[in-house]
Amino acid sequence: MYSKTKEKKINYPVGYIKNNKNxxxxxxxxxxxxxxxxxxxxxxxxxxxxxxxxxxxxxxxKFVYARNIYxxxxxxxxxxxxxxxxxxxSLVRTGRTRCLIFxxxxxxxxxxxxxxSFIEGLIExxxxxxxxxxxxxxxxxxxxxxKEIEMLYGERVADRILGSLTICKFQDxxxxxxxxxxxxx
Numbered sequence: 001m002y003s004k005t006k007e008k009k010i011n012y013p014v015g016y017i018k019n020n021k022n023x024x025x026x027x028x029x030x031x032x033x034x035x036x037x038x039x040x041x042x043x044x045x046x047x048x049x050x051x052x053x054x055x056x057x058x059x060x061x062k063f064v065y066a067r068n069i070y071x072x073x074x075x076x077x078x079x080x081x082x083x084x085x086x087x088x089x090s091l092v093r094t095g096r097t098r099c100l101i102f103x104x105x106x107x108x109x110x111x112x113x114x115x116x117s118f119i120e121g122l123i124e125x126x127x128x129x130x131x132x133x134x135x136x137x138x139x140x141x142x143x144x145x146x147k148e149i150e151m152l153y154g155e156r157v158a159d160r161i162l163g164s165l166t167i168c169k170f171q172d173x174x175x176x177x178x179x180x181x182x183x184x185x
Contacts, residue, residue: 019171020046026168031057036130036138038161040146041170047141051101054139060099061137069094069122070108070115095125099137102126106144106152120153127160140165 017024027037027050039047055061073091076084094100105123108115129135142149146167150158 019173020050023050023168023170026166027054034136036135036165037140037168038165039139039141039168039170041143042172043143045170045173047170048103051103051139051141054137055101058099058137061101062094062097062099063101063103064094065103065107066105066119067107067109070118073118092121092125095122096129096134098135100126100135100139102138102140105140105142106149116153120157123153123157124160127164130164138165 023039027035031054039051041047052063055063069091073088076088076091094102102122105119108119123140126135126138126140130138140161144152146158146162149161
């Protein structure tokens, strides 16, 4: 059923385990169960890193970047493709897949009402898929705070996120900045 990775040592950035031990403990405990998480934290804190590690534990995961799925949607709307309607419908059905990683919500650009509406729709579809038992695993990641999510997508979408996803707060430490090397003259 699951395609598990071989017993490999995962190379977390320095301090990652210590700074995110509660999240890692929860995730490891539920790795073979159904789960629905929202990974929240600053840029570089390891949210996508952990999501990609979890993707390797179950080959059913579909990995979608919020920004890219919106770009594809806009491209299809502007284009003159014979199959555009079916391809748009396929994008819209993304929220109904069994195992979904929806990365970087809140980064869709341009940040227009249409962009918000499209992403809101995907989030609401995911909420319904979870409620109906269709969705088995969900990981959403964002750099936004819960308050910013509410301001961007509205109270209804924020409430559905809170009602269906376990919030996993990552420490506000950029591991990329920590390992950054600067060469000066």
